[in-house]
Amino acid sequence: MQCKSPLLICPKDVASAGKSLEIHLQDAFFADLEQEEIKGGDLKVVLSVKNTAPDYFDVKLSAEGSVVTLCDRCLEDLQLETKVEETLKVKDGEWAESDDPETLCTEANGKIDLSWSTYELIFTSLPGKKTHSIEECNTEAVKFIAGEI
Numbered sequence: 001m002q003c004k005s006p007l008l009i010c011p012k013d014v015a016s017a018g019k020s021l022e023i024h025l026q027d028a029f030f031a032d033l034e035q036e037e038i039k040g041g042d043l044k045v046v047l048s049v050k051n052t053a054p055d056y057f058d059v060k061l062s063a064e065g066s067v068v069t070l071c072d073r074c075l076e077d078l079q080l081e082t083k084v085e086e087t088l089k090v091k092d093g094e095w096a097e098s099d100d101p102e103t104l105c106t107e108a109n110g111k112i113d114l115s116w117s118t119y120e121l122i123f124t125s126l127p128g129k130k131t132h133s134i135e136e137c138n139t140e141a142v143k144f145i146a147g148e149i
């Protein structure tokens with residue numbers, strides 16, 4: 001387990017620094033999240049934060065690299081390339097009724113952990129049906145499954 005998430009950021013500090021953050025996500029990032037869809041990966045995440053209004057930030061997040069998941073057909077490891085970009089709305093402070101339902105809020109210390117948002121972004125960028133090309137699939141498993149059905 002990692003003791004600190006690589007995606008725990010303070011939007012206010014990042015915005016005032018005016019620089020984008022570059023974060024390298026590897027297998028440990030996916031292992032630490034409570035999910036079973038993505039087994040591992042190697043991605044470069046770039047975060048940049050813009051102060052849009054007092055206490056409101058646009059966090060632009062892009063991720064590019066590869067992830068390892070399971071092939072839907074042969075159930076063996078499948079590496080997929082992905083490239084995705086999204087802007088998240090973050091508010092410094094508690095969420096209020098007037099806020100957009102999509103708005104994320106920081107904790108009392110002004111920090112926010114974007115691990116899950118980043119994971120979801122990466123996961124939804126993957127194709128719905130995850131399979132090897134037929135030549136790369138484990139043919140023994142394919143034959144077995146075909147025989148079973």
Ligand SMILES: [Zn+2]
Pocket residue numbers: 071072073074075076131132136137138
């Ligand atoms: Zn396969």
